[in-house]
Amino acid sequence: MEHMGVEPGRLSFSWISSAESTKFVDVVKDVTATVKALGPNNNFKKAADKVA
Amino acid sequence: MLGYIDKIREISKRLLDEGRVDMVIGFRKGTMPMMNEPAFVKTPGEVSKLVWDSNCGINLANYLTDRKEKIGVIAKGCDSRNIVTHLLENKIKRENLVIIGVPCKGMIDRRRITEMFDAEVREVNEEGDTVTVKGAGFEKKLKKSDILQENCSICIHRNPVLYDELAAPLVEEQKDIERYAEVRRIEAMAPQEKWQYFNDLIAPCIRCYACRNACPLCYCPTCFVDESRPQWVGKSQDETDIRTFHFLRAYHCAGRCTDCGACERACPVGIKVRQFTSKLNKDCLDMFGWEAGVLPDKRPPLDTFKPGDPGDFIK
Numbered sequence: 001m002e003h004m005g006v007e008p009g010r011l012s013f014s015w016i017s018s019a020e021s022t023k024f025v026d027v028v029k030d031v032t033a034t035v036k037a038l039g040p041n042n043n044f045k046k047a048a049d050k051v052a
Numbered sequence: 053m054l055g056y057i058d059k060i061r062e063i064s065k066r067l068l069d070e071g072r073v074d075m076v077i078g079f080r081k082g083t084m085p086m087m088n089e090p091a092f093v094k095t096p097g098e099v100s101k102l103v104w105d106s107n108c109g110i111n112l113a114n115y116l117t118d119r120k121e122k123i124g125v126i127a128k129g130c131d132s133r134n135i136v137t138h139l140l141e142n143k144i145k146r147e148n149l150v151i152i153g154v155p156c157k158g159m160i161d162r163r164r165i166t167e168m169f170d171a172e173v174r175e176v177n178e179e180g181d182t183v184t185v186k187g188a189g190f191e192k193k194l195k196k197s198d199i200l201q202e203n204c205s206i207c208i209h210r211n212p213v214l215y216d217e218l219a220a221p222l223v224e225e226q227k228d229i230e231r232y233a234e235v236r237r238i239e240a241m242a243p244q245e246k247w248q249y250f251n252d253l254i255a256p257c258i259r260c261y262a263c264r265n266a267c268p269l270c271y272c273p274t275c276f277v278d279e280s281r282p283q284w285v286g287k288s289q290d291e292t293d294i295r296t297f298h299f300l301r302a303y304h305c306a307g308r309c310t311d312c313g314a315c316e317r318a319c320p321v322g323i324k325v326r327q328f329t330s331k332l333n334k335d336c337l338d339m340f341g342w343e344a345g346v347l348p349d350k351r352p353p354l355d356t357f358k359p360g361d362p363g364d365f366i367k
Binding site: 002003004005006007008012013014015027043044045046047 | 238239243244245246247248249250286288290292293295299331365366367
């Protein structure tokens with residue numbers, strides 16, 4: 001995805017067990033902060049008249 | 053390369069005479085110059101229509117998928133690697149195949165040649181390493197090495213990796229080739245530049261799916277782009293949909309693509325389709341030391357798990 005021009009950090013992968021609630025919270029906070037810092041995603045947007 | 057044809061015809065005739073195969077898949081002259089087409093030869097009398105020159109770029113492994121009869125197939129380096137991939141993926145049985153290996157010195161790029169001249173190219177002949185292009189009011193001799201398809205000029209598997217018969221002595225493989233120069237150039241770009249690069253690349257795409265149809269890997273009974281329940285990808289000409297098609301198709305070829313160039317050759321608008329798969333090929337080589345279709349007895353990296361597989365992207 002990064003190769004096609006999606007900013008690093010916009011997509012993230014994590015391995016979290018159902019027992020690791022604290023890790024889940026940390027990861028969500030982390031990802032949200034990174035994506036907010038990147039700003040709105042202007043790629044992958046379709047003009048309304050082109051939506052099939 | 054031209055001299056191979058006698059041997060190819062001789063082998064094909066012998067296989068058909070002896071009843072070892074029901075048909076031989078090879079090439080015959082196309083109706084236009086530089087456009088040889090696949091030929092399915094079923095009787096010994098027909099072998100004379102087989103040809104071999106530098107316009108045999110189509111990947112014949114594409115015509116083997118799920119075939120039940122016994123087939124003799126003419127295979128260049130890349131075709132043979134796709135045959136290996138087919139065998140690994142159970143799309144054809146080895147005992148049904150007689151592979152006629154043809155060591156290859158590269159195919160010529162018909163698009164590049166067509167673009168060189170203002171008038172229509174009517175005749176293309178080759179002799180040794182010289183290719184003579186003729187049309188209304190012009191005739192030009194070109195060096196074959198200057199007009200090779202891009203994937204052929206960086207090819208490191210010219211000899212078939214798997215064969216039963218050989219049409220000619222093995223050729224010397226190219227060494228010390230920089231195979232991923234363009235991928236490295238894109239990798240060095242900033243995200244926005246990358247996005248723009250691929251936008252420009254796919255801008256002319258008309259979604260005819262010729263790249264998919266020419267690809268021996270694309271054998272799904274229903275392709276994800278044709279599916280409408282659920283509809284995975286929009287069918288419009290919007291750049292988002294075009295991008296989704298090309299990248300998703302490339303992902304489906306990850307660890308399987310042999311860089312045969314069939315997609316790029318088939319594209320009617322000249323998109324460098326290989327740019328999508330090249331990055332994945334490079335990653336497979338860097339991360340798993342894997343080149344598709346080279347080892348007939350090893351499972352591909354994407355259908356095996358090893359504890360040492362790179363997983364740094366998982367946080």
